[in-house]
Amino acid sequence: MRAFYYFLIGIILFYIDTAIALVIPMQISGKEIIFVPHLTIMYILIISVYRGFSVALILSTVLGLITDLYYGSFYGLYLFGYILLVVIMDFFFKVFYRDHTMLFTIVLLSTLVLEIYVAVIYSVLGLVQFNLFEFVIFRMIPTLILNLILLIILYPLITKFLKKIQLKIDSERS
Numbered sequence: 001m002r003a004f005y006y007f008l009i010g011i012i013l014f015y016i017d018t019a020i021a022l023v024i025p026m027q028i029s030g031k032e033i034i035f036v037p038h039l040t041i042m043y044i045l046i047i048s049v050y051r052g053f054s055v056a057l058i059l060s061t062v063l064g065l066i067t068d069l070y071y072g073s074f075y076g077l078y079l080f081g082y083i084l085l086v087v088i089m090d091f092f093f094k095v096f097y098r099d100h101t102m103l104f105t106i107v108l109l110s111t112l113v114l115e116i117y118v119a120v121i122y123s124v125l126g127l128v129q130f131n132l133f134e135f136v137i138f139r140m141i142p143t144l145i146l147n148l149i150l151l152i153i154l155y156p157l158i159t160k161f162l163k164k165i166q167l168k169i170d171s172e173r174s
Contacts, residue, residue: 002165006047006055009161012061013039013154018070024146030076034139035146038111040067041082042151043158045089050162054091060086074125079119085110104151111147115140 012129017037026033040063048056064079071078119139123130 003055004038005161006051007061007062009158010040010043010059011066013043014063014066014070018158020146022152025106026142029140031134033142036115036139036143037150038114038147039150039154041085041111042107042154043112044082044086045110046084046158047091047162048089048102049103050159053086056086057083071137072120077118077121081114083112084117084129087089100155101131104155107151108144108147112140112144115143 017164020037020039021035024035026035029158037104044056044060044063060082061079064082067078067082068075089110095102112136119128119135120126
């Protein structure tokens with residue numbers, strides 16, 4: 001039942017990602033400023049710290065497939081990106097176990113790595129024109145700001161949810 005809750009929260013966050021992306025496009029003097037929310041990968045990375053590598057790996061596989069199927073321009077892109085970020089998070093975060101500052105920093109850096117990874121793959125495939133200056137100014141910085149705000153909102157909710165689920169399971173075992 002616990003796995004169902006993890007998956008359900010991931011699906012809800014995926015749809016919130018999509019809704020936020022549709023609601024907040026901006027244009028300033030003809031240039032489009034792109035805000036890309038990454039609630040799903042932030043959730044998966046938090047799960048990898050608080051619940052373990054195997055749970056996060058399963059969630060990253062399922063939610064990566066769903067993301068690839070939904071956005072559908074290149075299959076496997078988000079699947080491999082999510083899995084790669086979970087493996088990196090598991091490998092490096094053992095040193096900073098549950099340090100909130102480092103968790104915030106690493107999760108935000110991971111969202112930027114995912115953005116760069118997607119942009120590079122799309123550029124290599126010729127699906128987008130890549131201009132580094134415009135990418136940083138009109139996509140990376142707004143994405144970083146948006147995801148920082150979302151992480152500040154998401155983190156307490158997810159940790160409270162995880163503690164509630166753990167307490168519920170512990171009380172059922174007694």
